[in-house]
Amino acid sequence: MNALLTLPDAAWNALQLRLDRLAAGAAGGALLSVTLDLGAGERDWLHAQPASREFCYWAQPAAGRHRLGLGRAVVCTSAGPARFTALQAAHAGIAGDWRHDGELGGDHVPVAGLGFAFDHGPGASPARHDGLGERSLPRAAGDLPNAQLGVAAVLLTSAGDRLSATFTTPARDRADAVARWRRLLAARPLAALPTNVPLPATALAERAWNARVERALAAIAAGELDKVVLSRSLRLPLAGRVAPAALLARLVERHPQATAFAIGGEQAVFLGATPERLVGLRDGAVRADALAGTAWDDEPLAVDKNAHEQALVVAAIREALAPLCATLELPPAPRVLELRGLRHLWTPIAGRVRAGIGLFDLIAGLHPTPAVGGSPGAAACDWLRRHGERRPGWYGGGIGWIDRHGDGEVAVALRCGLLGAHHIELPAGAGIVAGSRAAHEFRETEAKLGTMLDALRADAGQARTGT
Ligand SMILES: C=C(O[C@H]1C=CC=C(C(=O)O)[C@@H]1O)C(=O)O
Structure with a gap:
């Protein structure tokens, strides 16, 4: 099975140079994002299973818009009645120090994914986890946090007949960022889908x-x-x-x-x-x-x-x-x-x-x-x-x-x-x-x-x- 995206070594080297330029003078917690233009085309990015278990997806096929995020550059979580205020503050903190190198614009910009459960549940202190790469957040089995804002380490975007890849890392983790991104883009064969799912009596x-x-x-x-x-x-x-x-x-x-x-x-x-x-x-x-x-x-x-x-x-x-x-x-x-x-x-x-x-x-x-x-x-x-x-x-x-x-x-x-x-x-x-x-x-x-x-x-x- 092909990798989700294959880039020549020269492209990875150029990416490293752009990242280093972006990092000049940045605080350790600042996010650095570099967007590569991958040319014309439309893809749903789902032809291969992402190697990363930490992934997110968002697609509006009728509008030709597809995004696949792999790994995590940063994740903020919250719960309780003030969960949206906490996520708003987390977003302001991230956005205030987020550098981007990329000229495509439109939908081809770095974004944070966000999501939340129906009920706010009991309150919990907001938390921020930086630079997780392909590692997972510690969680209870099967549980999503009540509310979350996260930036993927690699974001593959297809929109407006154009393809792009946006690579993001906290500045302090940039030394091995390229190696992490390369691993995230390796794909695994898809598991077979069931042909018959037994339905319980209702x-x-x-x-x-x-x-x-x-x-x-x-x-x-x-x-x-x-x-x-x-x-x-x-x-x-x-x-x-x-x-x-x-x-x-x-x-x-x-x-x-x-x-x-x-x-x-x-x-x-x-x-x-x-x-x-x-x-x-x-x-x-x-x-x-x-x-x-x-x-x-x-x-x-x-x-x-x-x-x-x-x-x-x-x-x-x-x-x-x-x-x-x-x-x-x-x-x-x-x-x-x-x-x-x-x-x-x-x-x-x-x-x-x-x-x-x-x-x-x-x-x-x-x-x-x-x-x-x-x-x-x-x-x-x-x-x-x-x-x-x-x-x-x-x-x-x-x-x-x-x-x-x-x-x-x-x-x-x-x-x-x-x-x-x-x-x-x-x-x-x-x-x-x-x-x-x-x-x-x-x-x-x-x-x-x-x-x-x-x-x-x-x-x-x-x-x-x-x-
Ligand atoms: C709660 C659901 O749908 C909502 C959205 C559209 C129509 C709905 C309805 O007719 O009840 C529900 O409000 C669901 O799909 O589980």
Whole structure:
């Protein structure tokens, strides 16, 4: 199997020279990034399994944008109610002393990856780990930190019909940076994908689901809530090792309109293909999606229950963005977002942020929207905590990137799975409002699980059976 990227020795030597020039006078903790122009082309970078277990991925295939990050130059973690403020401070600390040598611009610049779980969890002191190269962070088995901001050691980018590689190191580690980068780019053969993933019987799961939906409906009838998003997970055993890159390649191929994402660690990889943007910020222009209300097969989408479910998301996003934005534009009625096998009501929201408002302010204001939490937001999150809602990985949270200047984008982490060595856990949820029926909402979660289940199967046409 070919390496992910092969460069002649002369190119590595030139890279070392550019790195040394960039390092002149830099503090030890300063990040140094050098971008190499790799010429014209478009690649999803997934043809080979990255040698690094610490990898991240972000792709919007329909827009021709793919990023694969390998290793870590720096990672900052946080948890608790102030987690976004902590990540904002971490970003400011990194961005304030981040040197870049590269002339391509556009999407071909160094970026930090960021992500967070649905619930902020108990507080923890923010931490920064520098220069990990291909070594892994110490972690509990399979666990992602609650919230994380990290810069990959090597970032392979494909965008605007151009390819580039951005190499990053803390200045203090630059002596052996080139050797580390070379190792990260070696690829391993892809493991085979399973051809048949056994599906568990769902009778028990459905009974438990129905009971939870009834409790949620009772809370709604009592006036405690207008909406709450319940989720459940399928835990599937895997006969052999599944290559995350191969699974991602299937998601990219079958869901070109979605944002495909992955964050990998020593024990587990969290990955998926989501239709929903939480927020994007570019040159002061902000964009967000209000997505809710689902139909599949021949079901009608424009029914009152779905319209109500989605209107609550629109209202919450408008309310969250109003104090942060100088202008805000919404279409008068929702549109239909057509996905492979599913349709949603969708309101794209656009505006311009007020001076001084950054991506982390927007994330903190918006998350969780009623597309993943409920309405009113605080009451719904409280209800979910009290009723033991458990969400694997960053499901229902966010995943994205931010550049040195604060532009970036975060997707809502949906249609995803937490892939371990011997099993995969697949979560899916549904918004419960007055008029929801438990059995129908269960089938909705089944339809949403289809995104990952289809990707796990060799035959794209194979329908879900065994339920
Ligand atoms: C919570 C999920 O989807 C959200 C996004 C779109 C439509 C939704 C719905 O109709 O319930 C959910 O709010 C999920 O995919 O697990």
